[in-house]
Amino acid sequence: MARMYYALQSVQHNSTPLYGIQSIGASSAGNVTPIFQLGMQGLYGSYSSDDEPIEITISKQLDGRPLIYDTLTGGANDRIQFNFWTAAGEASGGNNDGQTDKSLVMPKYKVSSVSYTFDVDGVGTEEVTIIGDGLTADNTLTRALMSSSIVSPADLATRARVKQINGGSPQGYQSVTFTYNLNLENLYTLGKFTAEERYSPGPSETTIEFVESVEYMEAMGSSAAETIGGCTQTAIGGGSPKSIELCDGTKISVLKAVSTSTSYAGGGTDGSPLLKTSSWTAYDDFAVVGP
Amino acid sequence: MQDKLKHLLHEIISSKKTVFYRNQRYTLMNPSLDIILEADLVYTQYYNNHLYDDRFLHLENITNDLIRYGIFFPDNEEEIKTKNKELDNLKKTLFRQYKDNNAKNICKRKIKFLKDQLNKLYNLNHYLDFLTLEKYCENLRYEYIICNTLHEYHSNKLVFNYSNLYSNEADLFNGLIDAITEKFIDLSTLKKIVISEYWRNIYTNNKNNIFSGPAIEYTDEQKSLINLSAMYDHIYQHPDCPDDEIIKDEDALDGWMLIQKDKIRKQKVQSGVNSRMSAKVAKSDHVFIPTSEAPDEIQDIIALSEPGGGLNGLNRLDTLSKRN
Numbered sequence: 224m225a226r227m228y229y230a231l232q233s234v235q236h237n238s239t240p241l242y243g244i245q246s247i248g249a250s251s252a253g254n255v256t257p258i259f260q261l262g263m264q265g266l267y268g269s270y271s272s273d274d275e276p277i278e279i280t281i282s283k284q285l286d287g288r289p290l291i292y293d294t295l296t297g298g299a300n301d302r303i304q305f306n307f308w309t310a311a312g313e314a315s316g317g318n319n320d321g322q323t324d325k326s327l328v329m330p331k332y333k334v335s336s337v338s339y340t341f342d343v344d345g346v347g348t349e350e351v352t353i354i355g356d357g358l359t360a361d362n363t364l365t366r367a368l369m370s371s372s373i374v375s376p377a378d379l380a381t382r383a384r385v386k387q388i389n390g391g392s393p394q395g396y397q398s399v400t401f402t403y404n405l406n407l408e409n410l411y412t413l414g415k416f417t418a419e420e421r422y423s424p425g426p427s428e429t430t431i432e433f434v435e436s437v438e439y440m441e442a443m444g445s446s447a448a449e450t451i452g453g454c455t456q457t458a459i460g461g462g463s464p465k466s467i468e469l470c471d472g473t474k475i476s477v478l479k480a481v482s483t484s485t486s487y488a489g490g491g492t493d494g495s496p497l498l499k500t501s502s503w504t505a506y507d508d509f510a511v512v513g514p
Numbered sequence: 515m516q517d518k519l520k521h522l523l524h525e526i527i528s529s530k531k532t533v534f535y536r537n538q539r540y541t542l543m544n545p546s547l548d549i550i551l552e553a554d555l556v557y558t559q560y561y562n563n564h565l566y567d568d569r570f571l572h573l574e575n576i577t578n579d580l581i582r583y584g585i586f587f588p589d590n591e592e593e594i595k596t597k598n599k600e601l602d603n604l605k606k607t608l609f610r611q612y613k614d615n616n617a618k619n620i621c622k623r624k625i626k627f628l629k630d631q632l633n634k635l636y637n638l639n640h641y642l643d644f645l646t647l648e649k650y651c652e653n654l655r656y657e658y659i660i661c662n663t664l665h666e667y668h669s670n671k672l673v674f675n676y677s678n679l680y681s682n683e684a685d686l687f688n689g690l691i692d693a694i695t696e697k698f699i700d701l702s703t704l705k706k707i708v709i710s711e712y713w714r715n716i717y718t719n720n721k722n723n724i725f726s727g728p729a730i731e732y733t734d735e736q737k738s739l740i741n742l743s744a745m746y747d748h749i750y751q752h753p754d755c756p757d758d759e760i761i762k763d764e765d766a767l768d769g770w771m772l773i774q775k776d777k778i779r780k781q782k783v784q785s786g787v788n789s790r791m792s793a794k795v796a797k798s799d800h801v802f803i804p805t806s807e808a809p810d811e812i813q814d815i816i817a818l819s820e821p822g823g824g825l826n827g828l829n830r831l832d833t834l835s836k837r838n
Binding site: 225226227228230231232244245246248250251282307308348350 | 800801
């Protein structure tokens with residue numbers, strides 16, 4: 224379908240605004256399924272699956288304020304609320320005088336995946352995907368107006384704010400990504416179109432990727448003297464802990480990760496540095512501590 | 515090219531104008547830099563000496579004065595903005611529907627009506643300008659330049675002496691000012707000259723050396739001619755260059771340019787938005803981008819949607835809600 228863009232005023236979890244939001248994407252698999260029958264060229268019938276769950280991905284810059292993952296996994300009866308601006312004259316009675324024009328609420332949702340990315344460029348990001356049954360309009364709720372109060376980031380997660388990686392110095396690392404995926408599945412029942420429940424069939428998978436500068440590590444006499452040539456290092460003792468810790472206290476970690484691949488790139492005649500990319504996986508093992 | 519336009523072009527190139535008044539022929543020369551400098555001094559001197567003179571209004575307060583005298587109202591300012599936007603939209607529609615004669619004629623009538631309305635509003639907005647110190651000084655500057663550049667055709671002598679301008683020649687001076695004002699070439703006529711074959715032949719032969727002397731000494735009309743020619747160069751070289759009939763129609767061409775401007779603006783906004791979207795968000799059907807309450811910013815984001823966006827999109831998102 225044609226992509227739609229919306230001017231977002233704010234996002235709230237219950238009544239608490241979420242800060243540092245960069246963009247949000249929503250998708251639904253809803254469509255019309257045609258039914259044909261033998262002996263008939265035209266359409267015999269169709270059914271709509273408009274009530275497929277909506278998947279919403281929220282992207283945030285890590286700014287020293289509470290993590291979305293921490294906030295959204297808070298408790299029961301939670302709702303997430305999106306407040307939109309609409310163009311002048313678009314909505315009846317619409318205005319741009321400090322009040323949003325429309326709010327959509329997802330009253331029942333589950334976190335389906337979360338991802339943290341740290342790179343030498345820019346600011347670390349958190350990306351949380353939630354799945355819910357639908358968004359409903361509700362203009363009776365109180366809205367948080369971001370533009371009415373100027374709030375600065377508490378502690379932007381730039382490269383200089385990375386305190387430790389894997390319990391040691393972050394020097395030499397170019398980027399780190401942690402992705403935790405619950406692989407949610409829908410449980411349907413007869414008599415109801417929408418999912419009765421969503422569950423993780425398990426195990427939940429965490430994938431981790433490190434990109435390191437090999438030349439730097441060798442120059443520093445690093446212990447990571449693996450054989451260059453694409454050999455995969457076997458995890459010792461059934462897995463090793465992987466983590467990243469920021470100066471503001473944020474820590475993302477797994478206890479036992481096993482290596483799945485290692486590759487090298489760069490180091491060519493163009494003078495580009497030799498970079499090692501190592502991927503790791505852990506199951507039912509993921510912990511996040513917010514700032 | 516019509517002879518009248520040719521003659522106007524010849525006058526522009528020659529840097530002088532021939533003025534007829536009361537069966538006499540006069541020549542208005544282009545002012546030298548020295549004369550312009552002196553005229554600036556006339557302006558500054560009078561301005562500084564009368565800065566606190568209660569008889570004058572000031573341009574910076576003119577809107578308040580207009581409101582105070584009940585000539586112009588804050589609503590009128592908003593009306594000008596709205597009508598200008600409406601005019602822009604009509605010009606875009608004119609360009610899009612140019613092949614449909616019926617729609618084209620309706621658009622043209624609406625554009626003419628809107629332009630008339632806007633002119634009335636602009637006139638109201640500038641109704642008291644002649645009472646301002648700035649406008650008065652501007653007139654003094656202009657008078658100084660006219661006095662030092664208007665010659666009798668046959669004797670080539672200056673017609674007026676600025677120091678005793680108002681003593682015995684005021685009537686003649688005012689009459690000549692009116693005659694000179696009539697000789698000014700409006701923008702539409704300049705555009706007609708610029709797209710004429712006659713001018714294009716001259717211009718393309720040597721774009722950088724058409725008029726004699728340095729650029730600072732070009733007349734205002736010469737500068738406009740060069741700038742407009744450069745603008746039309748860009749249009750002719752554009753990959754989506756419109757047809758000749760559009761180029762000849764000022765309003766339709768404005769519509770084409772506004773559409774190009776919108777496209778560039780949309781590309782800039784899109785590129786800014788892209789930089790804020792993660793790969794996963796970028797694949798979504800519905801993208802929410804945080805904005806301030808500035809109407810332009812909101813409109814820019816909503817305009818990125820493919821047809822059916824905006825509130826319809828919100829409603830569509832809304833209807834994705836459950837139906838048990």
